[in-house]
Amino acid sequence: MSMIYDERNRLWKLDTPNTSYVLGLVDGRFLAHIYYGAKVTDTDITYILRLNEGWKVPSKQPEEYVSFMSALPMEFPVSGRGDYRESCINIKTEDGQEGLELIYDSYQIYDGKNDLKGLPSSFGDNVQTLEITLKDTIVGVEAVLSYSVFEGSDVIARSVKVKNAGDRIIHLTKLLSSCIELENEGFEVLGFYGSWAREHIMERTRLGHGATVFESIRGEEGHDGQPFIAVMDEKTDEDSGRVYAMQLVYSGSFLAKAKTDARDYARIVIGIQPSGFDWKLEAGEEFQAPEAVLTYSDKGLNKMTHSLHDFCRDHIIRSKHQYDKRPILVNSWEAAYFDFDEKKILSLAKSASDLGIDMLVLDDGWFGKHREEPKASLGDWYCNENKLKGGLEFIGSELKKMGLKFGLWFEPEMISEDSDLYRAHPEWVLHTKGREPARCRDQWVLDLSNPAVIEYLYESMAKIIDAADLAYIKWDMNRPLSDIGSDYLDKDRQGEIMHRHVIGVYELQERLISKFPELLIENCSSGGARFDLGMLYYSPQIWCSDDMDPVERLAIHEGTALLYPLSTIGSHVCKGKNDITGRKVPFKTRGISAMTGTFGYELDLTQISEEDRKAIPSQLKEYRAIQHLVQTGDYYRIASYRTNGRYDAFMNVSKDKKEAYLMYMQVLARPNDKGQRICLKGLDPDMRYEVECEDRKETYKGDVLMNVGFILPCIREDFSAVMIKISAK
Numbered sequence: 001m002s003m004i005y006d007e008r009n010r011l012w013k014l015d016t017p018n019t020s021y022v023l024g025l026v027d028g029r030f031l032a033h034i035y036y037g038a039k040v041t042d043t044d045i046t047y048i049l050r051l052n053e054g055w056k057v058p059s060k061q062p063e064e065y066v067s068f069m070s071a072l073p074m075e076f077p078v079s080g081r082g083d084y085r086e087s088c089i090n091i092k093t094e095d096g097q098e099g100l101e102l103i104y105d106s107y108q109i110y111d112g113k114n115d116l117k118g119l120p121s122s123f124g125d126n127v128q129t130l131e132i133t134l135k136d137t138i139v140g141v142e143a144v145l146s147y148s149v150f151e152g153s154d155v156i157a158r159s160v161k162v163k164n165a166g167d168r169i170i171h172l173t174k175l176l177s178s179c180i181e182l183e184n185e186g187f188e189v190l191g192f193y194g195s196w197a198r199e200h201i202m203e204r205t206r207l208g209h210g211a212t213v214f215e216s217i218r219g220e221e222g223h224d225g226q227p228f229i230a231v232m233d234e235k236t237d238e239d240s241g242r243v244y245a246m247q248l249v250y251s252g253s254f255l256a257k258a259k260t261d262a263r264d265y266a267r268i269v270i271g272i273q274p275s276g277f278d279w280k281l282e283a284g285e286e287f288q289a290p291e292a293v294l295t296y297s298d299k300g301l302n303k304m305t306h307s308l309h310d311f312c313r314d315h316i317i318r319s320k321h322q323y324d325k326r327p328i329l330v331n332s333w334e335a336a337y338f339d340f341d342e343k344k345i346l347s348l349a350k351s352a353s354d355l356g357i358d359m360l361v362l363d364d365g366w367f368g369k370h371r372e373e374p375k376a377s378l379g380d381w382y383c384n385e386n387k388l389k390g391g392l393e394f395i396g397s398e399l400k401k402m403g404l405k406f407g408l409w410f411e412p413e414m415i416s417e418d419s420d421l422y423r424a425h426p427e428w429v430l431h432t433k434g435r436e437p438a439r440c441r442d443q444w445v446l447d448l449s450n451p452a453v454i455e456y457l458y459e460s461m462a463k464i465i466d467a468a469d470l471a472y473i474k475w476d477m478n479r480p481l482s483d484i485g486s487d488y489l490d491k492d493r494q495g496e497i498m499h500r501h502v503i504g505v506y507e508l509q510e511r512l513i514s515k516f517p518e519l520l521i522e523n524c525s526s527g528g529a530r531f532d533l534g535m536l537y538y539s540p541q542i543w544c545s546d547d548m549d550p551v552e553r554l555a556i557h558e559g560t561a562l563l564y565p566l567s568t569i570g571s572h573v574c575k576g577k578n579d580i581t582g583r584k585v586p587f588k589t590r591g592i593s594a595m596t597g598t599f600g601y602e603l604d605l606t607q608i609s610e611e612d613r614k615a616i617p618s619q620l621k622e623y624r625a626i627q628h629l630v631q632t633g634d635y636y637r638i639a640s641y642r643t644n645g646r647y648d649a650f651m652n653v654s655k656d657k658k659e660a661y662l663m664y665m666q667v668l669a670r671p672n673d674k675g676q677r678i679c680l681k682g683l684d685p686d687m688r689y690e691v692e693c694e695d696r697k698e699t700y701k702g703d704v705l706m707n708v709g710f711i712l713p714c715i716r717e718d719f720s721a722v723m724i725k726i727s728a729k
């Protein structure tokens with residue numbers, strides 16, 4: 001890794017092990033995006049800007065300033081000065097006027113990296129940072145662009161901080177975190193769509209001259225989006241082709257957009273959603289935009305995934321549990337929903353402990369006066385002792401006797417109309433004047449821009465975590481934001497609410513982890529509606545989807561694991577007949593499906609068949625034997641049921657290539673079929689491996705397994721999964 005400033009060419013070159021990123025000055029003033037891609041060793045590359053093709057720089061041709069602005073590939077494009085492509089920044093002055101011009105001022109390169117105030121961001125020991133300061137002296141705006149590269153990583157972390165350097169108030173109405181410009185050589189765009197119980201479905205489309213936009217205006221990314229965008233060659237597959245990817249370390253509304261201009265330059269941007277955003281900056285105040293994570297691969301999507309997974313594990317997830325083996329849990333939600341008392345919970349716990357499970361998670365329904373259905377009690381974070389006699393302390397101490405850890409569900413950002421909290425503080429609900437806020441799951445959203453709300457939530461949660469000695473909390477968020485109005489903020493700060501909500505969540509999780517350093521947080525949002533790098537900074541795992549049907553999980557898992565390490569993906573064994581799809585899948589397949597992430601059970605262990613119960617100890621043993629690979633291995637996609645309609649397969653290989661496992665699922669059996677041949681990936685071609693598949697144990701050379709392949713048994717049943725272990729001899 002290195003960073004240099006080349007005075008002769010007036011450019012900066014950032015190198016990672018396999019990539020280079022180059023930006024530089026044009027006409028001594030404007031910051032241009034020059035190159036991003038495979039590593040280059042020379043800096044004589046400014047010719048790529050084509051500065052002599054028709055249009056000239058403003059010092060030579062001031063009368064054609066707009067032509068210049070609308071043609072130059074900009075590193076941090078501004079609004080209002082003749083660049084009609086997507087900008088990264090806009091402001092409004094007290095005179096109601098928009099637009100600015102950011103001119104180069106200075107730079108510095110240093111070892112290390114500063115935290116982003118109030119926001120999650122990447123960290124590490126061996127890191128270098130470049131900061132470039134741009135200024136608009138007319139409206140008094142200063143922007144500091146930061147770029148960091150980490151030893152051994154093909155990721156560049158980029159962010160921007162804006163300061164009101166003048167003496168009058170300004171409103172920041174748009175601030176995106178990152179922009180790159182590439183010549184579109186027939187690119188495709190990769191993004192995500194989805195819904196509740198069908199999250200993170202990958203989609204590739206052609207990048208034409210119309211914009212391709214992935215965005216959220218929900219206050220979280222939502223089930224239907226991911227703060228991510230990639231452009232790539234049309235022919236890019238898992239193992240070959242170019243991919244340029246950008247991901248945001250943020251958990252709120254976002255914009256990711258790619259658009260090609262008439263000269264076939266594609267501009268790709270990512271950042272906080274500008275729609276509805278308006279942040280007031282008094283003289284001297286600063287605003288920090290979230291960090292964007294950039295990576296380039298010329299070895300297809302698997303290499304992009306490896307760069308993102310390693311970066312996430314090593315430089316984003318801060319939890320002390322990151323490299324610990326996470327507890328295997330039983331969760332009460334689909335086991336009992338709201339229908340439980342202390343006896344039922346303790347008998348579920350007893351079965352779990354007898355079987356060798358590590359933790360019981362008491363999900364929704366334990367708090368307030370009558371949380372028998374979703375409509376009541378959110379905000380009342382005290383135990384319902386009519387339902388749970390003896391309270392949480394009693395449950396906690398009984399679990400301890402059984403050798404189980406205790407985990408508990410919260411949904412802190414929400415409030416029910418029928419709650420003590422609402423009766424005491426109706427003004428704490430997000431609402432616009434004179435209108436009842438829109439209901440969703442019959443609940444409303446708390447105004448986290450109000451520090452009193454944050455304080456209330458922190459105090460009530462900390463009290464319970466302490467008293468019940470919780471090892472884990474599941475932090476849920478079961479509806480998006482609406483009715484964006486706050487009684488607490490002044491009228492000229494209402495455009496800050498969405499972002500203040502996100503930083504309020506960050507502040508709360510930061511405070512809880514600081515107070516309880518051992519606490520494991522699992523984030524969740526009606527399944528996977530808030531699965532992003534921002535949340536992973538605080539919690540090393542996130543509930544991936546309410547849909548645990550192993551067939552449905554294939555596409556959900558494929559999309560989630562494209563970006564996020566398997567160790568972050570919350571997955572549980574569901575009931576025999578899935579509550580969402582009604583599909584009946586064998587217990588073995590449900591077990592293997594849950595082993596694709598953090599492992600647990602979400603069914604009533606006291607009610608399952610004897611045969612299934614007997615299978616649990618060996619399922620636990622099987623998972624524990626691969627858990628270290630789930631935590632740290634390299635993940636390779638091999639076959640996608642989403643695209644082939646028949647079967648799915650992926651591998652996870654240890655960094656030293658001595659151990660691996662392969663998961664294979666045949667979704668529908670085909671009569672008169674042959675055993676499926678799978679070419680393995682990521683092994684050492686020269687090593688010999690023992691392959692253990694069901695009752696077969698065979699030895700092969702690595703290059704044979706990767707090129708000739710492995711023949712799976714003929715499987716005659718639908719929804720059948722096998723897990724194959726591969727170890728060096």
Ligand code: GLA
Nearest residue numbers: 333363364524525526527546
């Ligand atoms: C959400 C979560 C579920 C469960 C319920 C409880 O839907 O995704 O796992 O916790 O809330 O109400």
